Amino acid sequence: MTPVRDSAVSESWDDVIVGAGSCGAVVAARLAARKDRRVLLLEAGSDQPGHRTGQALGVPSLSGSNWDYSALLDGGSGSRSFPYRVGRTVGGSSAVNGAIALRGLPADFDGWAAAGNPVWSWDRVLPHFTAIEADGDMGGPDHGKDGPVPIRRPTPGEFDPVADGFVRACRDLGVPELPDLNAGDDVGVGPVPSNRLGTHRMSTADTHLRRADRPANLALWQHCEVARLLLSGRRVVGVEAVRDGRPCRVSADRVTLCAGAVNTPLVLQRSGIGDGRWLAALGIPAVVDLPGVGRNLTDHPAVAIWAEGRPGVSRPDSICHQVMARVASGPGRPDLLLFLAGNVPTEGIPVVGAVMAGKPAVVLSAVLGTPASRGTVRLRDTRSGTGPVIDLALATDPADVDRLVSGTRLAWSVARSGALSAQTRKAMLWTDRLVADDTLLRSAVTRFARPLWHPVGTARMGPPSDPSSVVDQYCRVHGLDGLWVVDASVMPSIPAAPTHLTCVMLAERAAEWIG
Incomplete structure (x- = not known):
């Protein structure tokens, strides 16, 4: 990636995307395709090209490329915990997971639609699944050949x-x-359909960022961890972060959180957006009381x-x-x-x-594939570097x-x-x-029973009339202007498949609605 001048810290951007993972890399590339928009992509990890399927498919969490969190397994009723590692690198979990390119099922998306999100019904998402594919094995109208994601079996x-x-x-x-x-x-x-070429996994970093035609109006800052959002009243106007160990502030017309189903609710909570009771217990003033932030955590x-x-x-x-x-x-x-x-x-x-x-x-x-158990993600305290409380309530x-x-x-x-x-x-x-x-x-x-590191649902989409929803069907956060969430946290329920391909589809589609 082209390095960005230090002086850019004080600049204003049209769009800031938080997290260069399975969704963030896609959103950034799509927004930057509009030449009149200056797009900044922030990633807490680093760009590590060359993750290959040999080691990566056998050991999905590559050392140094993930958030080394720990999760409670049993709904807080015991002390059993499990390492909970999600991608911390350009490409996010798509750079360290099993490289399985399996779609969710039609009933999964019709369930999203029935929950008050009609634009996510199966007949509405199928064309987007088709558009992202370069399927080298299957033909017909329901499979694509010219998309960015190579699929092989x-x-x-x-x-x-x-x-x-x-x-x-x-x-x-x-x-x-x-x-x-x-x-x-x-x-x-x-x-098993895989997003790979030969024995090389194709993460969203490969398919959307590491391209010869990467737009000049797209900048990537590595080692930049976002702490909270900057607000002016009910409008999000930027982010506060630590880049290479130094605090910085970045202003933007639009901010899109793509930090994943664990870290997105943490950024929201630190910014005063979440369950008012949880925030009050930590001494964080509530800006928008959204009880669904950090709830509905689901994993396979x-x-x-x-x-x-x-x-x-x-x-x-x-x-x-x-x-x-x-x-x-x-x-x-x-x-x-x-x-x-x-x-x-x-x-x-x-x-x-x-x-x-x-x-x-x-x-x-x-x-x-379709668990009913639901867990939570919440801040442990307000100190920097303290891991969150992840309670999976797995198979409870x-x-x-x-x-x-x-x-x-x-x-x-x-x-x-x-x-x-x-x-x-x-x-x-x-x-x-x-x-x-x-x-x-x-x-x-x-x-x-153990989780597969497929967290979803912690900022679920739904109409404003649904008190447990956090964003509307267009991924706009309720009660705020200038803020979108586009990652697995918005999924109302988990698809009956590994989540990678659904994340790419979701990001490709939601990018059309940002701004």
């Missing part, structure tokens, strides 16, 4: 033996093959089955996520995902690394546990089938007796 001939075994095991259990998991909402097993809970792979089941340079299945826990829409990850490094992972002596593992995860809703039990049983059936068990050695923890016993299995699912 491994062919059956490229599957590792363990991936081939997974497909055959699912098929033996009655799950049909589905070559295109981005086509509608059918159940099936098939190849997953229960994993770890096993040592037999020699040769995965190539050392293989893509980690090659195949997956989408199924239903009962009548109705698909709500469970089974992800197979081969060749997963175990060195340094507590317990797992010791049991497997650092050998690569095969991991089969049952993921609940009994219905979530019921469905995860179904998913874990299905995953165990797949793992135990001859087609897949021939590729692995004995699994850790799980046994036939445990999985067959309802009481034992519910206890194990509750204890071992």
Whole structure:
């Protein structure tokens, strides 16, 4: 990126975007395409080109490229916590995640519309999914060829033996093959679509910022952490930040928060925008009382089955996520995902690394795509550098546990089938007796469910009449002028898929409405 002159600290900008992640990089590029607008993109981390899928898909949180937060798992009822790492680099979580380019389902977006956001119905978002794609495998009117995001799937001939075994095991259990998991909402097993070229992940930094035609009116400031918004009455007029260790203020006609579902509510709360009771407890005067800020936190809970792979089941340079299945826990829409990850490094992972002596593992995860459990994100105190209180309340809703039990049983059936068990050695923890016993299995699912680092919902969209909403359907913050939120925090509910592709679609669309 072209460095910016220090004197620019005192300049005024047309647009300031906070966070150069999965959404912020997209919004910045789209706004800067309007040549009459000077756009400043602020990123707390640094630009680290070259994250490749080999390590990154096996270890989604790359050292030094994320916010090393910790989250409570169980709704504050206990002391169980889990590392909660979201991207802190140009490209954000899209630079460190699993590079899975899976759309949400039609029912996900129709649910957003039913919650008072009609512009986000499936028929309204499908053209935008199509527009962002450069799908190298699938054609037809519902897939794009000329968009910025390359999408590739491994062919059956490229599957590792363990991936081939997974497909055959699912098929033996009655799950049909589905070559295109981005086509509608059918159940099936098939190849994972990835935002990659060869073995190189394509984050939003790659697809939207690191381009030869990057506009000259777009500037990027790295190592610039935004503390709070600057307000004049009910209008946001800029941000207060720390850049390379020095305080600075930046004024702007428009500010767009793209800091993600953890950090966006923190910036709002520090600025006096949020639940008045939470703010008062910290001594922060309330500018706008929006109780929904920091509430409605949602993540995908997953229960994993770890096993040592037999020699040769995965190539050392293989893509980690090659195949997956989408199924239903009962009548109705698909709500469970089974992800197979081969060749997963175990060195340094507590317990797992010791049991497997650092050998690569095969991991089969049952993921609940549509959880009902909701958590919170809030400031711990007003001191700089203090981590937030993230309470995921993961799988605390009994219905979530019921469905995860179904998913874990299905995953165990797949793992135990001859087609897949021939590729692995004995699994850790799980046994036939445990999985067959309802009481034992519910206890194990509750204890071992973990988040997938897909936080959404903490500044949810909805009409002003909805007291739990924070932004309207056009991503404008209620009660303020000059402020938008465009990131996963505005999603009213989590899509039944990893959130990356939905974030890119959301940002491409919302950029049209800013200013």
